[in-house]
Amino acid sequence: FEQLRRILRRKKRRRKPVPYELIPPSLARMLCADWWCRKLWQMRCEWREEQLRAVCLVNKKASPYVSYEAVIHKREQRRKSLEFFRSHELINEDGDTLDMEDVVNASNSNPAHRRNEMMACVKGLELIAEMRGDCAVFYTITCPSRFHATLNNGRPNPKWTSATVRQSSDYLVDTFAAFRKAMHKTGLRWYGVRVAEPHHDGTVHWHLLCFMRKKDRRSITALLRKFAIREDREELGTNTGPRFKSELINPRKGTPTSYIAKYISKNIDGRGLAKEISKETGRPLRDSAEHVSAWASLHRVQQFRFFGIPGRQAYRELRLLAGQAARVQGERKAGAPVLDNPRLDAVLAAADAGCFATYIMKQGGVLVPRKHHLVRTAYELNDEPSAYGDHGIRIYGIWSPIAEGKICTHAMKWKKVRKAVDVQEAAADQGACAPWTRGNNCPPVENPNKSGGGIPDIKTMDEKELQEYLHNMGQKERRELTARLRLVKPKRKKAYMQSISDQQRLQLEAELSSRGFEGSASEIDLLLRGGSIPSGAGLRIYYRNQRLQEDDKWRQWY
Template structure:
């Protein structure tokens, strides 16, 4: 029996009080029949449990059950129900219990916040309504605390900080990290002083419905995805890496973003206008540009390693079995402890941080790039392309292996290959850049992979790129990370400065210095030609402390405050320790504002907005004639404006039509005359 039917039958408001006992007896008798049916056929109980699940879980499971019912082998359906559905139902209940902690349930017990317990089932409109209620609740708590704590007109910063922490504690009960939490929370070993200027903006965010809508929508998607993983709906045989729901959602999100960019321009204080779409496609957010920059940087590391005589190693680190939700055959993993995808990523980050500390204590150094990508069920694993001295290779490999397999060591036995793999790259068989190229392309846009099939999912790597990018966006996983080299943002700013200097100094001969200091100009020249190897060496080389690089990215606070009254940080340009921070070079001279493009048809736009438009006449009240061609495509015939002479004579000269439209009209007249 469905939940809606039970609520209807048990609700006194919908029942006649005189017949309530009869309905109750009928319901008890029906429950007895169900119990007897379940005893005779236990599979019926499993199917009833599936029918009680939320729609996003019930529909794909019932679709699979109906498919197996039509199977020629009658053993398929019982096997699926017993080996997949039964443990999945238990996993779903445990995942729900982990998501809704006791503090979360206490918050959901407040007035009008009970929908928090159904957060994974809500749509976007319902989440928006719920975010308004949550923001109102936090605002009420804030007002109450202000009345208790701010008794004086001039409150001290310590009191304001305590007010923030108490409001932030209430926000944390909803599994949401409060804004500015790391910078403002109490620490025993704090290195930097507390920045009290962050408090007003943080309090404004926690009381804003729009801020809560973004946070709750992100939390809803993460919860929904983890429930789908628990139901064995995210794996190589169903939907690899990420669920089908999230894939469609991210696809629609990208479409809306591109439509937004097409409909807006950027304008500066001088009146110069740029198409927002062109700016986005020319930036590093363009997958093609991102991939090219990544491969150029890897090639630069390869050339530096050859010059230094370093060797290249390729490592693969995988999480323990308890982080994997589904086996390769699509069945539930019995050792999964309901860990989320985010927790598997945090495990690898913490393991790498501990290894890095141990490596530095032993005075071992390396440089390279790390790629994070998903297993078929969404669990994170890492690939590392590392360069090091040949004499340090064995020590670094053994140390990394020890940290990679130290958790749940007993499950590996003598075979540690399931958790850690290492391979020395032989230049005679392939370059380091060729080893990492597949992983870079697979995690960006799939360009250059052709029809290569993934061994894990059995699907094309090029087609899987969309799944991987949706997975990284949902779980906020940093896919690529370089270490041991200068930052790439300074490289981009130098290239921007070089292009600006080229336009400004049109009369100068090619190769003329741009910066006064020869060392700094050499770094700029290397970045301008796109040679990462020369850029890194001119900056100071690899394995150099960040403070010793010649050129850094310069930042400054924004001039105008943001939505919440605080000033953000934006890129100003570059600066060098040689010249000092006071001699920064600006690469972002103009301040750009976003404006909406003027509509191509102002009258149509005005009508859509409800503004007054021109009155209807015989000329503008007639829609364009639409004729379909042989293929069924619509052909629009633009009718010219009717002149005063046409209105007086009551006639219209067809010869005024353009030649193309005239041919269409004549063809239509011919077809009409033949049919008559």
């Protein structure tokens, strides 16, 4: 314990006291083989991805943003998660059950819900900026060239210093922290949203939509440019565009929400971007959403971050509380107060209406410290300890400094259980298979000495008679039949090819291009004739039922 205390004391930039109560659970984790297995597997996946980046297999010429093997692994993870959700349900003390898949789809884990919430939040910031008379500026910050593994043409970057994707993300985080500290010292303030997304080789870059006073725009832009280009300044020369870009949003061209909408959508599910083509990779943005999601999950990059506004978790808890109150008080009048305090009830009503602008203003407004927010999220310790002996924290509800006590939004305790499986349905799905015995595993009785008269006409036999005849043939008869079959010259048949329309051919070509193939006519003809194309990791792509499919059934032949 003394040695651990010294190590924790030497940690840089520590502002809070050392959490000595976390030392026993930490030691328990270090003694757990499963914990080490998970950590080693995580390190293995990250290191393997960096090796693929080093050999130029992660770029717009091969697989953009992340390797194709990582995308396949992410698909398998989603498939296993979906199977887990479908096989479990939630049950409470009263015996009420909820399907776990429905609960997950109704939560913020649903990409559509997450996208809608962020778009509503950005729209609220836009309305507040119009009310305050603030201007909106769109910034783009990129890492120096030493973080990029490949060039724009897909070839190795000679300036790359073996920096990982995680290190490029940490560089931007540290740069932004230093800039924020300098900005606060000068008395400048801003609020907005930050989006982290990958270059074609996986290196992180940031897009920021920031709102600020018009008089502070030039000062903030100059200060941010100073911190964005201060490292490896000599490689830029007079052109700082590759590292830093700023654009004042003109309301005549578009609103701030329309500027950031594309970046939010293409980093979640690609909704509404089916016809948009990426300028960097040349591929549809909707097809790139899967690669971006796998990239963020593998490298643990936080894609979205709002700053300068009240927390969104309190917004979710207020909406949950409003829904619970509506179910309990079903006959109450529309607009009737839910909370006794009128200020708290105004915040709840704004959250229930889904108006982020009103919610932020009722909470105290933008650029207000968290300690001055009217409603905050309340947390509590878990009742049961974890496998390592520590009690984690969970959300209890909401609380306010102007009201006594807390309001619980998670009063009902739910437990995860496996669904009951019907034996008859399970047997019908799996099929009945008789066990092998010495009775059904023995070959049928052969009679090689059986002799017949003339040669029967095979063409006039039905299928059952033909099978019985071939099964009872002797060795001599088999040789005679084989000799007769060899004398027959096979007819040349035209190669089989599936017939598809021009639109389906274009769709197939686009889908092949999104998977990293050329989408040439030879590849398409090969797929239409029933062939397959290797896609990596022992998998092959084939075209069946008018869509691309992927399987590993050819693994034994390749």
